[in-house]
Amino acid sequence: MLLAIETSCDETGVALFNLEGRLVHSLLYSQVALHSPFGGIVPELASRKQLEVLHPLVKKLLAEAEATPKDLKVISATLGPGLIGSLLVGVTYAKTLSLTLGIPFIGVDHLSAHVFSIFLEKKVKFPFLGLLVSGGHTALFLVYDFDRLELLGHTRDDAAGEAFDKVAKLLGLPYPGGPAISKLAEKGDPDYYELPRPLLTSQDFDFSFSGLKTFVLHLVKREGGGLKVEDLCAGFERAVCEVLVEKTVKAVKKLGIPRVVVAGGVAANKRLRELFQKRAAEEGFTVYFPSPELCTDNAVMVGFLAFKKWERKEFTPLSAECYARAKYRLRASNRAP
Numbered sequence: 001m002l003l004a005i006e007t008s009c010d011e012t013g014v015a016l017f018n019l020e021g022r023l024v025h026s027l028l029y030s031q032v033a034l035h036s037p038f039g040g041i042v043p044e045l046a047s048r049k050q051l052e053v054l055h056p057l058v059k060k061l062l063a064e065a066e067a068t069p070k071d072l073k074v075i076s077a078t079l080g081p082g083l084i085g086s087l088l089v090g091v092t093y094a095k096t097l098s099l100t101l102g103i104p105f106i107g108v109d110h111l112s113a114h115v116f117s118i119f120l121e122k123k124v125k126f127p128f129l130g131l132l133v134s135g136g137h138t139a140l141f142l143v144y145d146f147d148r149l150e151l152l153g154h155t156r157d158d159a160a161g162e163a164f165d166k167v168a169k170l171l172g173l174p175y176p177g178g179p180a181i182s183k184l185a186e187k188g189d190p191d192y193y194e195l196p197r198p199l200l201t202s203q204d205f206d207f208s209f210s211g212l213k214t215f216v217l218h219l220v221k222r223e224g225g226g227l228k229v230e231d232l233c234a235g236f237e238r239a240v241c242e243v244l245v246e247k248t249v250k251a252v253k254k255l256g257i258p259r260v261v262v263a264g265g266v267a268a269n270k271r272l273r274e275l276f277q278k279r280a281a282e283e284g285f286t287v288y289f290p291s292p293e294l295c296t297d298n299a300v301m302v303g304f305l306a307f308k309k310w311e312r313k314e315f316t317p318l319s320a321e322c323y324a325r326a327k328y329r330l331r332a333s334n335r336a337p
């Protein structure tokens with residue numbers, strides 16, 4: 001069996017696959033309640049909690065699947081990018097098991113794992129465009145294969161999820177901000193406040209969300225007690241979704257690739273899914289979204305990609321180190337002059 005571990009941020013995820021690549025069991029330990037009072041993730045708290053819960057979680061996973069450590073033939077963990085303390089907990093645990101059980105270790109890139117999470121539910125024909133929208137990253141990839149992704153563009157500042165979280169914090173809403181804003185937005189009028197659409201018409205495929213967040217900050221100060229929170233949430237959500245969708249549509253047209261996969265925590269957003277479906281029908285492309293529980297961090301997507309690597313005997317040396325920042329391969333024609 002293959003054991004997969006995900007500890008790149010605040011979640012602790014474990015998953016078990018058989019060696020035919022089928023998911024056997026998975027568990028997720030959420031830390032939302034721990035970080036909620038702080039309005040965001042406190043990295044030191046996240047890694048300390050992961051250190052505490054990871055081993056019991058693996059034991060529970062094996063017990064519930066009626067498996068023992070002897071059944072494990074390969075072990076994988078998210079190597080990066082993410083919070084370095086959290087990554088170290090999962091990777092050190094995995095490397096230790098690899099050494100003591102004498103089984104290979106496979107390090108998995110978190111962003112790739114998100115992009116390919118759709119394959120757990122649907123097969124998508126290569127090449128496709130992969131829009132990754134999470135709390136830490138916003139990037140558009142041209143995806144040729146499981147090990148070949150080229151970056152078309154990424155955020156120049158805040159990630160889309162980060163913008164949701166920061167705007168929620170300044171509105172006094174709970175963490176994570178995405179679901180909180182989305183819920184209030186249901187009752188709001190997205191046209192009440194006029195919000196900017198950053199980089200909507202730029203010639204590249206980059207994104208930028210920090211200006212939108214600052215715009216909201218000024219608007220909140222200006223409106224004071226008269227602020228219409230639901231309308232602001234609806235307007236903010238629509239501004240973010242429109243930029244994400246329209247830039248992706250531009251890439252579909254420019255590259256002539258009629259398949260788009262949207263992944264990462266923000267891909268769970270209902271409005272984003274609706275707007276993408278509408279534009280896909282209008283422009284004649286297909287858009288794929290994993291189920292909401294597969295969009296946010298989990299170990300199932302890590303196990304899937306690790307299995308693909310295992311099939312190719314692509315093992316990771318134990319000397320490989322965790323990395324905090326994304327390792328993008330920029331598409332040559334999109335490089336800045």
Ligand code: KG4
Binds near residue numbers: 133179268269295
């Ligand atoms: O992929 P993820 O679980 O973790 C990272 O790798 O960052 O993404 C978490 C992000 C958070 O910023 C959260 O606010 C956002 O995803 N998110 C959403 C929704 N659900 C989660 N954003 C908008 N709408 C949602 N429904």
Ligand code: ZN
Binds near residue numbers: 114134135264265296
């Ligand atoms: Zn993630």
